[in-house]
């Protein structure tokens with residue numbers, strides 16, 4: 001099918017992005033707002049934006065997968081009159097997606113870095129290198145950690161996640177001894193170093209928190225890659241023990257079960273991965289690397305421990321991992337109203353939003369996208385990119401005096417490397433469910449009753465190669 005991108009409306013563009021994303025052919029080259037079919041996109045790299053749209057100030061908090069996409073598409077679809085400021089503390093974003101491939105040496109952390117320069121140069125997004133430390137939702141103003149303030153007409157909040165107190169570990173433990181590496185960066189490099197240092201016969205223990213957590217297939221993918229790395233480097237007598245707090249594998253159950261039982265096996269057929277679901281009461285000694293669970297009934301001696309702690313929207317706590325944390329900027333704004341995903345004893349974990357606009361149901365004028373929101377979609381980078389487009393479209397409509405799309409559709413696509421040369425994938429289309437006011441998986445034909453995500457029919461090298469096309473297209477659509 002040949003599509004003339006210059007003739008598409010915003011709504012049609014969302015549909016095309018959904019359709020081609022699964023095929024790994026998401027167009028990277030962006031184009032200007034075009035509800036009347038007249039493309040204003042340039043070819044030189046600097047876009048001429050529509051001069052006749054609404055005038056407004058939008059501040060976007062967080063330049064990760066969701067925030068960077070929102071900033072770009074607010075400019076593209078809003079036009080020159082929508083001034084967008086992106087507030088992000090780090091000069092370059094490190095992608096979590098593909099970061100498990102650092103562990104087997106296929107990629108480096110440096111290769112996963114993306115700056116926001118293109119958003120400024122090509123789309124005219126104003127960049128502020130700072131962290132938001134407070135939101136005054138009444139006077140529509142945010143405070144930055146350098147003491148300055150920014151006024152907004154609409155605020156988009158996309159801070160990702162922060163990690164919660166668990167397993168008796170401190171923030172310093174994760175940074176120096178028992179890395180979670182669930183936020184790609186120095187901990188990813190540390191975990192790789194620890195895996196590289198394992199001797200044949202030693203044990204790797206990882207933990208998986210209760211859902212919802214970021215990237216449902218990610219932990220199982222990691223277990224596969226660690227097992228593959230150990231076996232392919234002459235350490236096939238090692239064990240990879242996976243302690244899952246969930247009752248079973250949370251995504252791609254068929255392919256991961258196959259991988260655990262028949263791909264990652266020793267010459268005698270015995271499995272390297274020992275998957276243990278429904279585990280409770282995990283405690284970890286970061287010095288001795290002794291792991292206990294089921295209230296001390298089971299003890300494991302590990303050479304490397306990789307605990308993925310439960311997480312919640314970024315900024316709910318003060319970042320201390322202290323049980324008595326009295327709340328950070330996200331919680332002080334009242335955004336953590338959580339809805340049905342609240343399981344934290346101290347705070348609601350996520351922001352409940354109206355999924356037609358991603359506007360918080362608790363705080364008017366503030367939209368929450370990406371992992372921080374609670375909306376029925378999985379917490380994933382591809383999904384954050386989709387949520388950002390629905391949100392940007394809704395904001396542009398609202399600024400122009402209109403209403404958000406009453407029936408948004410979103411797609412989720414994800415590739416999971418299983419070995420150093422093969423992968424599986426998972427995809428689903430979600431639609432707005434008026435009965436629950438959340439996004440639900442849609443089956444072919446539009447029914448949402450009983451529909452589920454679809455996983456690859458097999459694990460293959462073809463999937464592995466397509467994974468890089470998908471990844472590059474997604475990152476190009478987000479940051480360039």
Ligand SMILES: Cc1cc2nc3c(=O)[nH]c(=O)nc-3n(C[C@H](O)[C@H](O)[C@H](O)COP(=O)(O)OP(=O)(O)OC[C@H]3O[C@@H](n4cnc5c(N)ncnc54)[C@H](O)[C@@H]3O)c2cc1C
Nearest residue numbers: 062064065066096131132159160215370371379380381382
């Ligand atoms: C190992 C691993 C593998 C994964 N693989 C996949 C995959 O294959 N496919 C997929 O779709 N997803 C994958 N994910 C999930 C994906 O990375 C996340 O779902 C995605 O990054 C969420 O996007 P986000 O914008 O909500 O948060 P992030 O991408 O984390 O971005 C949040 C941004 O907000 C900034 N920020 C935080 N606090 C503030 C503040 N106070 N002020 C300003 N800025 C702030 C941060 O610096 C950060 O840049 C994976 C995750 C992991 C850990």
